[in-house]
Amino acid sequence: MLQxxxxxxxxxxxxxxxxxxxxxxxxxxxxxxFLDGYLAALKVANTxxxxxxxxxxxETMRFLYDPSNFESPQPQMERELDRRYR
Numbered sequence: 001m002l003q004x005x006x007x008x009x010x011x012x013x014x015x016x017x018x019x020x021x022x023x024x025x026x027x028x029x030x031x032x033x034f035l036d037g038y039l040a041a042l043k044v045a046n047t048x049x050x051x052x053x054x055x056x057x058x059e060t061m062r063f064l065y066d067p068s069n070f071e072s073p074q075p076q077m078e079r080e081l082d083r084r085y086r
Contacts, residue, residue, distance in 0.1 A: 002052075002055060002056065002059055004048075004052055006047070006048060007048060007052045007055070007056050010038075010042065010048070010056055011056055011059055011060060014035065014038060014056075014060050014063075015060065015063050015069070017034070018031045018034070018035070018060075018063070018064060018069075019069065019070065021034065022070045028064065028065075031064055032064065035057070035060055035061075035064065039053055039056070039057055042056075
């Protein structure tokens with residue numbers, strides 16, 4: 001679990017960017033390259049401790065490989081219709 005506020009902000013930026021990139025047509029390999037570059041930049045900038053970068057990587061990888069994070073949400077009306085006709 002991430003506890004450092006700066007690392008949490010990086011996590012939010014990363015995950016928001018990955019979802020946005022997914023919606024523009026990029027896929028897992030591209031997102032992984034983006035993540036690797038972002039983490040490398042954090043290491044070079046030396047603004048976050050190495051163990052926190054490692055935790056950030058673990059959490060963002062978990063986010064990346066969870067398919068539910070990249071599903072398009074169904075509009076409310078469709079969900080209600082689906083429930084009625086089951």
